[in-house]
Amino acid sequence: MKYEVVMGLETHAELDTESKLFCGCSTKFGSEPNTQTCPVCLGLPGVLPVMNKKAFEHSLKAALALNCEISNFTNFDRKSYYYPDLPKNYQVSQNYFNIGNNGYVDIVVKGKEKRIGIHNVHLEEEAGKLVHPETSDANYSLVDFNRAGVPLLEIVTQPDMRSVEEVESYMQTLRNILLYIGVSDCKMQEGSLRFEASISLREKGANFLGKRVEIKNLNSMKAVLKVIAYEISRQTALLDKGEDVLMETRLWDDIDSVSRRMRSKEEAHDYRYFPEPDLVPVWIDQEWIDETRTTIPELPVGKRQRFVNEYTISDYDAGILTEDKPLADYFEECVKMAQDSPKELSNWIINDVLRELNERKTSVQDFAISPKMLVELIKIKPTIGSSIAKDVFVEMINTGKNAASIVKEKNLTQMDDVSELNDIVAKVIEENPKAAEDYSQGKKSALTFLIGQTMKITKGKANPKILTEIFEERLSAGSK
Ligand code: ZN
Ligand code: MN
Numbered sequence: 001m002k003y004e005v006v007m008g009l010e011t012h013a014e015l016d017t018e019s020k021l022f023c024g025c026s027t028k029f030g031s032e033p034n035t036q037t038c039p040v041c042l043g044l045p046g047v048l049p050v051m052n053k054k055a056f057e058h059s060l061k062a063a064l065a066l067n068c069e070i071s072n073f074t075n076f077d078r079k080s081y082y083y084p085d086l087p088k089n090y091q092v093s094q095n096y097f098n099i100g101n102n103g104y105v106d107i108v109v110k111g112k113e114k115r116i117g118i119h120n121v122h123l124e125e126e127a128g129k130l131v132h133p134e135t136s137d138a139n140y141s142l143v144d145f146n147r148a149g150v151p152l153l154e155i156v157t158q159p160d161m162r163s164v165e166e167v168e169s170y171m172q173t174l175r176n177i178l179l180y181i182g183v184s185d186c187k188m189q190e191g192s193l194r195f196e197a198s199i200s201l202r203e204k205g206a207n208f209l210g211k212r213v214e215i216k217n218l219n220s221m222k223a224v225l226k227v228i229a230y231e232i233s234r235q236t237a238l239l240d241k242g243e244d245v246l247m248e249t250r251l252w253d254d255i256d257s258v259s260r261r262m263r264s265k266e267e268a269h270d271y272r273y274f275p276e277p278d279l280v281p282v283w284i285d286q287e288w289i290d291e292t293r294t295t296i297p298e299l300p301v302g303k304r305q306r307f308v309n310e311y312t313i314s315d316y317d318a319g320i321l322t323e324d325k326p327l328a329d330y331f332e333e334c335v336k337m338a339q340d341s342p343k344e345l346s347n348w349i350i351n352d353v354l355r356e357l358n359e360r361k362t363s364v365q366d367f368a369i370s371p372k373m374l375v376e377l378i379k380i381k382p383t384i385g386s387s388i389a390k391d392v393f394v395e396m397i398n399t400g401k402n403a404a405s406i407v408k409e410k411n412l413t414q415m416d417d418v419s420e421l422n423d424i425v426a427k428v429i430e431e432n433p434k435a436a437e438d439y440s441q442g443k444k445s446a447l448t449f450l451i452g453q454t455m456k457i458t459k460g461k462a463n464p465k466i467l468t469e470i471f472e473e474r475l476s477a478g479s480k
Helices: 051-067 162-180 221-240 286-293 300-311 314-324 325-337 342-359 373-385 386-399 403-409 420-430 433-440 446-456 462-480
Strands: 003-012 076-079 090-093 100-109 112-125 129-131 142-144 151-157 193-203 212-218 248-253 258-264
Touching: 003 100, 003 162, 003 221, 051 100, 051 112, 051 151, 051 162, 051 286, 090 112, 100 162, 100 300, 112 162, 129 286, 129 325, 142 462, 162 193, 162 300, 193 221, 193 300, 212 221, 221 248, 221 258, 286 433, 300 314, 300 325, 314 325, 314 342, 325 342, 342 373, 342 386, 342 420, 373 386, 373 403, 373 446, 386 403, 420 446, 420 462, 433 446
Parallel strands: 212 248
Antiparallel strands: 003 151, 003 193, 076 090, 100 112, 112 151, 129 142, 193 212, 248 258
């Protein structure tokens, strides 16, 4: 490809607070329309906003986690535009004095680390939501103001991303950071996390930026990745024909998988920003910054690196374990109780725990097997064998019982008494003379059959290693 792609991302994350940014209304998702409103968030005349401290603290925490410089002086501004879901006809946001500036996020793409610049992090209020009737002949739309005034964090990157993979990694890393620090639930299906992408192309080696297209309102990471792929090919085709890419805002149509023009630069909004006179500025002193910094836990990229170093597991496995903080905590709790088997624990969690969580559509916090129970199973495993351990694992989830009582109840302890197994092997050979003969003649697959027959008699409990030894000893004489 002769062009280089230049991309930036704006992310809106709803902050996890009980009440809205400037009033006491609940932020609960999914309630009856317009039941969580008051004169303040409906923008009625004469009301005064009062800022939610928790929302501000969450924003400060996020700005620090994203390595921003923190402004000591912050203020709110009015961003004016007319839209039916915006009751005041302006949005209270930050334009001149953001909470954080000049930060960065380190991402990993194909094993290589890359730094994505964060231009700024600022706090603002959500708009309401328009509900369009599903019947095509309806000539009205409805508006729900429950969301109006919910605290919203906007995170703006520098145009530092150069590939679809980088954008994907950035979105996942950012989401993980916000989840780790507990400022947003990041539920994309509820609109808690939304993206806007800007995409431009330039000839490789050019030192100027090409004309930029912005895509609004992307509600899923999948939609972001699709629109980027679409825009890259659309803009490439235009440039190849010698045509201009128009500087414009486009919308992604997920049904037809195309982007469509929303407005051109000439029609762009003039937001007429000016300081919000009804809110006081907020001063952030060093003490507040230091105090907030102590509440930030180890972040995913650092944790992943530490897991590799401390537990000698692969970078790939460490990546899976640290993708979700509760899962990483689960793993570490297990390792604390079984310090000599981090690799085995990591395998169990990645293969078995995650599979069951997916199938049962549940989270590790609600999982029936606690770290203590998993460690007990792993400790008991040598006496029951790997394949029975897998059955016990599933039984533990279904019954909530621990491994020891299941093994005892079902009498699953592995048989490794040599003389007892010797008798059974003798019987199996007697009953299957053809297979025994085949094995003596060097037909290896006959052994699998004989062991299978023995397992049937012992209900899978015979120690396969001892069994193999006995068969080899008894039948190898004949083969010579
Ligand atoms: Zn309200
Ligand atoms: Mn915004």
